[in-house]
Amino acid sequence: MTGPPLYVALISFGVLAGVTSGLLGVGGGTVIVPFLTLAVGLSQHAAEATSLLVILPTAIAASFVLRHRGVGDLGLALRLGLYGAVGSVLGALLALALPASTLRIVFAIFVGLVGLRLTRDGLSRSRT
């Protein structure tokens, strides 16, 4: 894809990624990276770098709305994120030293189990 069709696709997918991000409290990289590699044809590395630039304004836009609606605590969130920022630099350095495929599988299992647990909690009548 090139020219106007590419931009229509990018903006449309951006809206979808933004809604997912704002509602589910995630950055959106999980959906943006596969879109950029599979549909736009970027390399994995370029897709990850590019998605970070999209995540930042998305998180800011959602946080403004939530702060206005009185949901959550942005000051606390930003402090939490500062520790996360330190962690993410360490994680990136660690990624260079460890076998990525093993980590990915372990992580996939963790995310899958947590997902099933939350789905079950949400569906059960007795819990909130």
Next chain:
Amino acid sequence: MPATLMSRAMGFRLRSLALDPKLVAIGFGGGVLSGLLGVGGGIVMVPLLVLWARYRQRDAHAVSLGAIIPISIAGIATYGAAGEVRYWDALGLAVGSIVGAQIGARLLARIDERLLKVLFGVFLVGVAILLGTHG
């Protein structure tokens, strides 16, 4: 510090960096996994905030979104320097996602907690399958 500038721009000051150790661990852990695997920190922080720190589902999502701001700034500083960012593609996506984020956040502010939990749970299972098969 980016987060300090960010918080000033948003109209308040960071009181201090002191936090519940549990929250420090969640922020730090979310950041490490984010840097390590290239996934968003939210996918780790939201479950930990709910299952470990006992946050309500809605608040956990809101806190995660705020925490992603400094985390993604660090990510851009780490990876952006590599020069692989495709600025025009990022701009196109960002135009859409800034609009989408406001729709999503408005939905988050009013959605039923249990429905939110189920949606997020199903999303996580989907991500797990994607990670497991595309590793």
